[in-house]
Amino acid sequence: MITARELRKTYGSNCALDGVSFELGAGQCLALLGPNGAGKTTLLRILSTLLRPTSGALRVGDADALREPERVRALIGMVAHGSHVYEDLTARENLRFWETMRGGDAAPGRLAAALAQVELDPVANERVRTFSAGMKRRLGLARVLLARARVLLLDEPFTGLDRRGRKWLNEFLLAFKASGGAAVVATHSFGGGLGVADRVGILGGGRLLLDRPAADLSPDALHRLYESLTDSVEGAP
Amino acid sequence: MTYARRAFIVLWKDLLIEWRSKEQANALLFFCLLLLFLFQFALGPDSERLAAALPGLLWLGFILAGLLGLGRSFLGERENDCWEGLRLTPGDKSAIYLGKLLGNCVLMTAVEIILAILFIVFYNVDLWTPAAPLALVMVLGTIGLAAVGTLFAAMTTQVRARELLFPVLLLPVQVPVLLATVSATQALLLGQPLADVAHWLKLLAGADVVYVTIGLLTFEFVLEG
Numbered sequence: 001m002i003t004a005r006e007l008r009k010t011y012g013s014n015c016a017l018d019g020v021s022f023e024l025g026a027g028q029c030l031a032l033l034g035p036n037g038a039g040k041t042t043l044l045r046i047l048s049t050l051l052r053p054t055s056g057a058l059r060v061g062d063a064d065a066l067r068e069p070e071r072v073r074a075l076i077g078m079v080a081h082g083s084h085v086y087e088d089l090t091a092r093e094n095l096r097f098w099e100t101m102r103g104g105d106a107a108p109g110r111l112a113a114a115l116a117q118v119e120l121d122p123v124a125n126e127r128v129r130t131f132s133a134g135m136k137r138r139l140g141l142a143r144v145l146l147a148r149a150r151v152l153l154l155d156e157p158f159t160g161l162d163r164r165g166r167k168w169l170n171e172f173l174l175a176f177k178a179s180g181g182a183a184v185v186a187t188h189s190f191g192g193g194l195g196v197a198d199r200v201g202i203l204g205g206g207r208l209l210l211d212r213p214a215a216d217l218s219p220d221a222l223h224r225l226y227e228s229l230t231d232s233v234e235g236a237p
Numbered sequence: 238m239t240y241a242r243r244a245f246i247v248l249w250k251d252l253l254i255e256w257r258s259k260e261q262a263n264a265l266l267f268f269c270l271l272l273l274f275l276f277q278f279a280l281g282p283d284s285e286r287l288a289a290a291l292p293g294l295l296w297l298g299f300i301l302a303g304l305l306g307l308g309r310s311f312l313g314e315r316e317n318d319c320w321e322g323l324r325l326t327p328g329d330k331s332a333i334y335l336g337k338l339l340g341n342c343v344l345m346t347a348v349e350i351i352l353a354i355l356f357i358v359f360y361n362v363d364l365w366t367p368a369a370p371l372a373l374v375m376v377l378g379t380i381g382l383a384a385v386g387t388l389f390a391a392m393t394t395q396v397r398a399r400e401l402l403f404p405v406l407l408l409p410v411q412v413p414v415l416l417a418t419v420s421a422t423q424a425l426l427l428g429q430p431l432a433d434v435a436h437w438l439k440l441l442a443g444a445d446v447v448y449v450t451i452g453l454l455t456f457e458f459v460l461e462g
Contacts, residue, residue: 050321074327082318084325088254100246101326101333103239127257136317 007056031197077149083140247336307386334456384448
């Protein structure tokens, strides 16, 4: 579903992403681990077509993301730090806005079903300004559900979530995978996303230092690998 | 149909947020009152001087209030990465520009009406007799101002020095609109018929068509950065 080849992004002499390649199939989840500044957000922004790579090739579904970003945008759903929500609109109004902007069906029944799926139906008519970070993230996921996105890109989705919120998000990701969707979850913590990941990638210094099936790595082994790989990158000149 | 729905939902969203937050409306109302006090102090009680300066003052008020309002029209999109959300929506991005433009026109018209009423109250001038032709000049002038203002607001919203850059970019481009609106307003307030200002109205309409077309054609590039 996602094929990235030698993706590179530079800002002047600073290389934010240095030749990242990977493939991700339908029904799979890739957890991207890495310290701050490793290039996770840059990679997600390139995958979402928000940022154009300096060089490399990217296919999402059957579309060339660099030549046909509009086709890719119809396939993806992104939930980043901001969740794309308007604070002075209610949860329902936010969904209505984004679904209409996407050109989809913003019928009240569909909006209500999406809100129920992310367990926000009791607060559907409350302004988002009163929501917690976790609720805003769930609203962002409701937007993705409405859009019937096939590729989900999540940037630090577990940050600010309590235990119940993490459990809920893990279950959401499992259901998304089961429906045939592909997900890329960028995180700098070991606490979230790894339980549902089929593959684990470690980014450091803009490079994909490791890309292995999650089943091959015990939590301890992953922790050791992460520390040794990121330490070696940080120690490099 | 989808294009119109998308433009309408942007208009609906902007007006609803403004209605609830009243951020711009409150600030602009106080700004209008301050302007009128300043004009009053600057001109004094001399009614002849006031009559001569009125068209310019009226449009100076509209433009200053417009600068304040238009410059903020995309700031809300920066909150929670909504700007990026808009970029990620598939389809023709000019619908977003059209919705924003309509929203700005509605807000500016509301401010202009309030300002015109305040002018009547404060300066005891007769804006009622030429109200219909004056309204036509106001509508055409507002579209011209909002068309460029909406585009430049989008261009400068990610820039750190946007408060400085926005008027510096906007005002030179607005020269034809300013010239036509002030001249037409002056003629109408002097009691001249609408036919006498037809050339100014044609200039305004032409500028509106050019500005709106440029906005629709270039907005996608502005949004994509």
